[in-house]
Amino acid sequence: MPVKLSREQVLHIAELAKLELTETEVELFAGQLSEILEYAEKLNCLDTEAIPPTAQVIDQRNVIRPDTVRPSLPPDQVLANAPQRQDDYFEVKPILD
Numbered sequence: 001m002p003v004k005l006s007r008e009q010v011l012h013i014a015e016l017a018k019l020e021l022t023e024t025e026v027e028l029f030a031g032q033l034s035e036i037l038e039y040a041e042k043l044n045c046l047d048t049e050a051i052p053p054t055a056q057v058i059d060q061r062n063v064i065r066p067d068t069v070r071p072s073l074p075p076d077q078v079l080a081n082a083p084q085r086q087d088d089y090f091e092v093k094p095i096l097d
Helices: 007-016 023-044
Strands: none
Touching: 007 023
């Protein structure tokens, strides 16, 4: 069943996304969003009973390096490009609101 978004639905989606759309964009996005929803509906019709919920298309593995203890950088090297510093610390403007 084809899904066709109305002008009001597109404007509601735009309001939720905090977007201001021209009339041309409303018409354009109504068509594009309707096509996306039609495609999603086709995907909902696929039989996925035989596919486990944790199935992956690509083989995934942990790519995080081992956590090893290493010496820290000296403060002068760490703060070398700091716009402002005080002793061995970054100096930042206070944010009071």
